Amino acid sequence: MTWWLLTFTRGGSGRYLSHLDTARAVQRTFARAGIPVALSQGMRPKPRISLPLPLPVGAAGLREIAAVEVVPEAPAAAAALRALRAAAPPGVEPTGITVVGEQHPRPQPMSAEYVCELGGDAGSIVSAVERYVAEEEVIHERVSPKGRRRLDLKDYVVEVSAEPLDDGARLGFTVVHRADGAARPQEYVDLIARWAEVEPAMCGLERRHITWQGVPPAPGAGAGRSVSS
Amino acid sequence: MTKHVPGSPGRCGDWPPDEVARLLARVSRPGRYAGGEFNTRDKAGARPRIVLSYPDAYEIGISNPALQILYSQINDDTHAAAERAYCPWPDMADGMRAAGVPLWSLETMTPVADCDLWGFTLPHELTATNVLEMLDLAGVPLRSEAREESDPIVLGGGPAVANPWPLAPYFDAFFVGEVEHRLEAIVAALGEASRPARLRRLGAVPGMWLPGTSGRPAVRQVFTAFSGTPPVLRPVVPVMEAVHDRAVIEVMRGCTAGCRFCQAGMWYRPVRERPVDLVVGAADRLLDETGCDEVSLLSLSSCDYSGVGEVLTRIRALRPGVRVSLPSLRIDSAAENLGGFAAGQRGSLTLAPEAGTQELRDAINKGIDEEQFEEAVRATFMGGFTGLKLYYMIGLPGETDDDVLGIVRMAATAARLAREIGRGRVRLSLAVSSYVPKAHTPFEREPFAGEATLTRRQRLLRDATPRGVRVSFHGVAASVVEATLARGGPGSDRLVEEAWRRGARFDGWTEHFRPDVWRAAAEATGAVLGEADVSDGTLPWESAVASGLTAAFLADERARGLRGELSPDCRDGSCLACGVCVGDVEMDLLR
Numbered sequence: 119m120t121w122w123l124l125t126f127t128r129g130g131s132g133r134y135l136s137h138l139d140t141a142r143a144v145q146r147t148f149a150r151a152g153i154p155v156a157l158s159q160g161m162r163p164k165p166r167i168s169l170p171l172p173l174p175v176g177a178a179g180l181r182e183i184a185a186v187e188v189v190p191e192a193p194a195a196a197a198a199l200r201a202l203r204a205a206a207p208p209g210v211e212p213t214g215i216t217v218v219g220e221q222h223p224r225p226q227p228m229s230a231e232y233v234c235e236l237g238g239d240a241g242s243i244v245s246a247v248e249r250y251v252a253e254e255e256v257i258h259e260r261v262s263p264k265g266r267r268r269l270d271l272k273d274y275v276v277e278v279s280a281e282p283l284d285d286g287a288r289l290g291f292t293v294v295h296r297a298d299g300a301a302r303p304q305e306y307v308d309l310i311a312r313w314a315e316v317e318p319a320m321c322g323l324e325r326r327h328i329t330w331q332g333v334p335p336a337p338g339a340g341a342g343r344s345v346s347s
Numbered sequence: 348m349t350k351h352v353p354g355s356p357g358r359c360g361d362w363p364p365d366e367v368a369r370l371l372a373r374v375s376r377p378g379r380y381a382g383g384e385f386n387t388r389d390k391a392g393a394r395p396r397i398v399l400s401y402p403d404a405y406e407i408g409i410s411n412p413a414l415q416i417l418y419s420q421i422n423d424d425t426h427a428a429a430e431r432a433y434c435p436w437p438d439m440a441d442g443m444r445a446a447g448v449p450l451w452s453l454e455t456m457t458p459v460a461d462c463d464l465w466g467f468t469l470p471h472e473l474t475a476t477n478v479l480e481m482l483d484l485a486g487v488p489l490r491s492e493a494r495e496e497s498d499p500i501v502l503g504g505g506p507a508v509a510n511p512w513p514l515a516p517y518f519d520a521f522f523v524g525e526v527e528h529r530l531e532a533i534v535a536a537l538g539e540a541s542r543p544a545r546l547r548r549l550g551a552v553p554g555m556w557l558p559g560t561s562g563r564p565a566v567r568q569v570f571t572a573f574s575g576t577p578p579v580l581r582p583v584v585p586v587m588e589a590v591h592d593r594a595v596i597e598v599m600r601g602c603t604a605g606c607r608f609c610q611a612g613m614w615y616r617p618v619r620e621r622p623v624d625l626v627v628g629a630a631d632r633l634l635d636e637t638g639c640d641e642v643s644l645l646s647l648s649s650c651d652y653s654g655v656g657e658v659l660t661r662i663r664a665l666r667p668g669v670r671v672s673l674p675s676l677r678i679d680s681a682a683e684n685l686g687g688f689a690a691g692q693r694g695s696l697t698l699a700p701e702a703g704t705q706e707l708r709d710a711i712n713k714g715i716d717e718e719q720f721e722e723a724v725r726a727t728f729m730g731g732f733t734g735l736k737l738y739y740m741i742g743l744p745g746e747t748d749d750d751v752l753g754i755v756r757m758a759a760t761a762a763r764l765a766r767e768i769g770r771g772r773v774r775l776s777l778a779v780s781s782y783v784p785k786a787h788t789p790f791e792r793e794p795f796a797g798e799a800t801l802t803r804r805q806r807l808l809r810d811a812t813p814r815g816v817r818v819s820f821h822g823v824a825a826s827v828v829e830a831t832l833a834r835g836g837p838g839s840d841r842l843v844e845e846a847w848r849r850g851a852r853f854d855g856w857t858e859h860f861r862p863d864v865w866r867a868a869a870e871a872t873g874a875v876l877g878e879a880d881v882s883d884g885t886l887p888w889e890s891a892v893a894s895g896l897t898a899a900f901l902a903d904e905r906a907r908g909l910r911g912e913l914s915p916d917c918r919d920g921s922c923l924a925c926g927v928c929v930g931d932v933e934m935d936l937l938r
Binding site: 130131132133134135136138139142143145146147148149150152175176205207208209210237317322 | 368369371372377378380381382383384385387584586587588635636637638639640
């Protein structure tokens with residue numbers, strides 16, 4: 119058995135997939151491409167596919183990663199990538215395969231860069247971002263079925279920017295992933311929208327880059343066992 | 348709204364249109380409205396543009412086989428483009444109204460109202476208000492008489508067309524029966540220069556009924572080439588989770604078992620079977636096209652399909668590890684076939700005894716006996732299934748409290764066998780629905796049991812069900828509405844529209860069904876819920892739909908039912924002269 123890291127984009131209609139739906143899309147793409155995926159042990163075997171960093175519903179991702187264990191009969195990476203691209207749905211596009219080896223790669227995200235457009239008065243949005251930069255701490259209380267958790271967004275959301283547009287502004291920010299977790303992109307965007315007194319609905323949230331720990335060189339970066347489109 | 352083509356990964360931010368993106372950012376399960384499934388067809392710009400709709404939530408509608416047939420055939424075999432739209436969930440509907448965004452199709456994100464033909468498949472009565480909801484969200488005038496040249500022609504089809512009256516004013520036309528061999532004529536009619544000319548030409552297509560225009564009932568159409576025609580080989584496969592996640596092959600159409608309550612059994616006659624080679628080849632291709640690991644052999648009674656054993660064996664040999672499911676099993680044939688079918692299966696199985704005593708089963712022509720029931724239950728557990736659901740109806744004509752308690756006795760038998768064979772690891776459950784008399788069945792003139800009787804019998808059953816057996820009921824109030832619409836005549840549309848205007852929608856969903864709204868609508872329109880004046884004389888649907896079944900056959904079957912007499916299955920050689928097999932319409936069996 120061999121582990122592959124599949125890089126792919128999620129965009130267009132694929133933005134609106136949940137994390138589980140995205141995993142299902144990747145799994146089904148492998149099945150349609152005729153590339154056998156290894157199965158887990160037990161009563162109900164599952165394909166050995168994992169997406170290490172969920173992408174929020176509504177967001178596009180330009181460089182997402184799936185770890186996939188394939189059986190020895192799987193084709194070579196170049197042929198596999200061609201087959202996967204032909205078999206993928208419109209909103210999910212495989213862009214590269216890195217052959218890792220027998221060891222599960224277990225990629226850990228270090229940070230992820232996002233951009234997002236907010237509609238409304240550009241000046242107010244820019245001011246809200248400037249206020250964020252100026253604040254020493256920005257405490258956010260996250261309420262979930264698991265309970266309440268207070269986190270300082272400043273610990274997690276860094277390198278923030280705001281670029282004025284005709285109708286609103288484009289936010290740029292980096293979410294840092296720490297041992298105790300990370301902020302959600304929506305939490306930062308909601309905060310800026312609240313401070314700027316604009317509609318909180320975000321459009322065009324895009325994850326442009328993820329910095330990983332424990333991942334071999336990416337396709338196209340000169341690695342000998344990688345292929346990319 | 349401008350035109351956009353979905354997909355375009357890597358070019359984020361240019362799709363979908365801004366106004367839609369803002370809506371999608373706020374609603375639950377936005378994937379319902381975004382398209383982008385596997386095997387969608389891209390015929391943007393092609394004319395005529397046909398939008399196909401199933402009036403329910405996306406995850407229900409995407410699993411509907413009829414829509415898959417139409418979508419594939421229109422896109423692949425005609426010059427027309429077929430796109431899809433499903434009923435927006437209430438949160439999205441509210442958002443669309445507030446933002447002034449009209450209903451769009453999933454393929455091109457363009458307004459549905461701009462299409463040439465909007466086809467609805469109408470599965471059952473409880474989707475009626477969703478049809479009005481979708482018309483309204485699209486900005487298409489609700490009533491046919493108010494539509495103008497630029498409005499699409501709204502066409503209804505599917506099993507609920509057996510009685511089109513509750514929705515008659517909202518449709519320009521209804522197609523009665525199986526449409527595969529009439530699609531080209533329908534597409535051709537859309538090429539006429541004006542709306543009146545298009546409707547005139549559509550009205551000339553066999554099987555078409557135009558409310559207020561057609562002078563005679565439409566004759567139900569039968570697709571006689573079914574057996575020799577491959578099933579859908581490249582279905583649209585959802586990326587988000589849907590109710591069914593498997594490849595589907597329709598192996599047989601029609602059923603002649605003759606269950607007297609069953610509208611589908613009467614409506615889809617005669618039986619036609621697809622050859623084993625065609626089915627096995629289709630399974631191989633479908634598994635490649637869909638990426639599914641399960642294939643379902645679809646029909647009204649898949650164990651009755653003559654090739655079931657051979658198909659199971661060959662698919663398992665061809666694709667080891669693939670699960671094969673039979674979604675609809677009759678107990679008598681299941682008892683014979685379950686042994687081979689069940690090998691290596693896991694999960695649960697549903698068997699449908701329908702009624703609790705021999706007398707009542709004979710009355711509905713469900714001629715299984717206790718011995719066959721026990722045999723089927725035994726085969727289920729011995730085959731490795733870990734769950735068994737028994738499906739029953741209450742409120743059948745002539746039913747007594749003892750018949751209801753008979754369900755409990757059968758459940759106790761199944762529980763005993765579960766302990767003996769399944770060694771206690773088996774889940775056993777009862778699913779109990781309320782019988783609703785339907786048009787074109789031998790019981791079409793029988794009274795509906797009514798809310799009080801059904802409620803009392805549900806309580807009786809719940810109190811007597813043995814420990815360890817789960818029992819679930821279909822809501823009585825929803826059945827009352829279903830019964831009202833199933834046999835509603837001209838004017839019953841007023842009840843539907845009044846209920847929709849008061850907020851009724853998604854009536855088939857327990858969390859959305861609002862009995863108070865329907866009661867108020869009935870009071871406002873003078874309708875009496877649960878009642879239908881059909882005991883004597885002409886039935887309302889006879890002026891719109893000719894099913895092919897003769898009145899004499901239906902009357903004879905009704906009389907035999909009330910006497911508790913069984914009728915044979917005509918596939919065994921005993922013709923009951925139901926009237927369906929005329930001209931080139933005949934049974935088409937493998938052997």
